[in-house]
Amino acid sequence: MEVNNMKLIKIVTSITLLLGLTVFGQKSSTSRASEYPIAFGSNGICITNLDGTSTVRLTNGDHGYPAWSPDGKKIAFYSYHDGKKTWSIHTVNIDGTNRKRLTHAKNKWDSTPSWSADGKKILFAREYKDPEGIWQYEIWIMNSDGSGEKQIKPLVGGNCSFTPDGRIVYSAEFRDKKSEIYIADVDGKNITALTNNGTNAWHPKISPDGKHIAFSSDRSGDREIYVMNIDGSNQKRLTNSIGSDGGPSWSPDSSQIMFQSKREKDENGERRSNLYIINKDGSSLRKITSQGGWQVAWFKTTKY
Template sequence: MSSKKISGIKCLLFSICFLSVTTGCQTNEKVTSQPFSIIYGFKEGDNKSIYLSDEQGKKRIKIIDVPNNAGGYPAVSPTGKQIAFYGKYDKRKTWSIHTADIDGTNMRRLTNLKNAWDYGPAFSSDGKTIVFGREYTDKNGDMQEGIWLMNSDGTEQHQIKGLEGGAPEYMPDGRLLFHSKGRFSKTAAAQISIANIDGSNVIQLTNDDTDNFNPKISPDGTQIAYLSNRDGNQEVYVMNVDGSNQTRLTRNRIRDGDPAWSPDGSKVFFTSQNVFGIYDIYKVDKDGSSTERVLINASQTATVYHVDKHYLERLAHARQQ
C-alpha cells in the first residue's frame, strides 16, 4: 500500500474520531471498504446538516449544510459519489431537490417549482435517474400528491402518470415502491403499493382503514419496512414483498418514523421523538427484538450501501481544515 494512501486513511480516521458524538473512538478498529451505514439529518441549534454514521453511532462525519438550514431526507447514489436531498426556500413554502458530491462540493438545485414540496429523492440502481415525491395545494385548497422522475442532472422532469402518492423508491427489479395518496385525505387511507416505472401494473400490498406509508425495500428485495398507525400510534412495521406476514417492530408511546434498513438487512433504523421533543435514531432487529438508540438529535435516516473512498478521503481532509 502506498504511503499516500495510508496518509489518506489516517486523515479519515482522525476526522471521524474528532467529529464523533459519542465517548471516544476505538483506534484498533480497521477501516473497511464500508465505514458508514446510514446517512441522516442532524440539527444543532439553528443549523441543519447532513451526516454519515456507522451502525453504532460511534463514527460520524459531516457532509454538507442544507440550504436555509431547512430540509434533508438524504440519499446516497449507488456509486457512492453523490447525495440527493431536499432544501427549503420562500420561507419554507418551496421544497427543492438538490444533489452534491459526497465530499460536500458541487451542490446543485435540480427542482424549483414555487409552492411545491419536492422531497424524498431516491436514485435508480444505475444512478442515472432520481425519483421523488411532490406535494402541493391545488386551486381548490386540496393537497395533491404525485410521483416524479428526472435524470440525475435534473433534466427531463416529468410526473409518472397514474401514480398518486409519495415516498417512492426503486426496488432491485426496477419497479417502484411507494404509498398511495391518502395521508391528507379525510375519506381514504394511504396504502403501500408497487408499480412499474411507467405507472402500470399497480399492486396494493396493504388494505385497511389506517395510513400505511414511507415504505423501504430490504437489501435483498424480499421485505418492506414501513410506517402505520393501525394500532393507534405511528409505529414501524415489516412485511414480505408480497404483502404477507405484516409484523409490528416498535411499541412506543410516541410517533416513530423514517425507517431504513441496515446494509446487511438484519436491522431497521428508525426515528423516534423523545420526551424533550427532540428526534433520535434507533435500530431494531427485524424480528422486533433488541432495540437500541444510535444517535441523538438526528432524523431522516437512509441506508448507505457504498461510499466512494476517494471522495471520502477528500471529505475527511476538508473537515480538518
C-alpha cells in the same frame, strides 16, 4: 529512437498517474461511505458511523430525506426555498462539495428522493395545492443531473422509492381515505395495493434482497415500525413505544432496520427524534444517536 522511447515513457507515466488519481478518488469516496454509512437529517445533512460516535456534517440548513447514490459518491436530499414555500431536490458529494439544485418548481414540495440501481435516475414526490386549493400528490422521475423531469401520471401519492428490480413502492395519499402502501411498475402500470386496513401506512422501504418492505403505520394508535413480505403478506409489528417511530431504512444485508423515534424525552421534557437499529424480527433494539436525527438512509454497501 531514444527520443521516441522517452516520449513513450512520458505518455505511459502520465496515463498511469491519471488512472491512479481516478482509482484513488473512487477508493476515497467508497471508503468514506463505508466508514460513515448512515446519512440523516439534523439541521442539515450529516453522516455518521454505525455506533454514532463520529459524525460529519455535509450541509447546513433545513434539509432532509437523504438518499445515497448506488456508488456512495453522492447524496440526494431536499432543501427549503422561498421561506419554506418551495422544496427542491439537491445532490451533494460525500465530502460536502459540488452541491447542486436539481428541481425548481416554485411553491411545490419536492421530497423523498430515491436513486435507481444504476444511479442514472432519481425518483421523487411532489405535493402542492392546485388553484382550487386542493392538495395534489404526484410522483416524478428525472435524470440524476436534474434533466428530463417527467411525472408518472398514474401514481397518486408520495414517500416513493425504487425497488432493487426497478419498480416503485410508495404510499398513496387520498383526500377522503387513509394512506396505504402500493407497488407499481416504473411507468405507473400494474398498481398493486400491499396494505388495506383502514389505517395509515407510510414510508415503505424495500430490503436490498428484494424480499421485505419496512414501513410505519398508526394501526395500533401510535406510529410504529412494521415489516411485511414484498407481496404484502405476513405483516408484523416490530416496535412498541409511546413516541412516534418512522422513516425506516435497511442494512445492506437486509437483516436490520434503522429508524427515527421520539420514544425518549430530553432534559426539557420534550420528545426529541433520535436514531435506533432493530433486527427485522424485532429483537436487539439499540440507540445510535443522542443528539437528534431523522429521515435516515443506510448506505447499501453490497450490490443488489
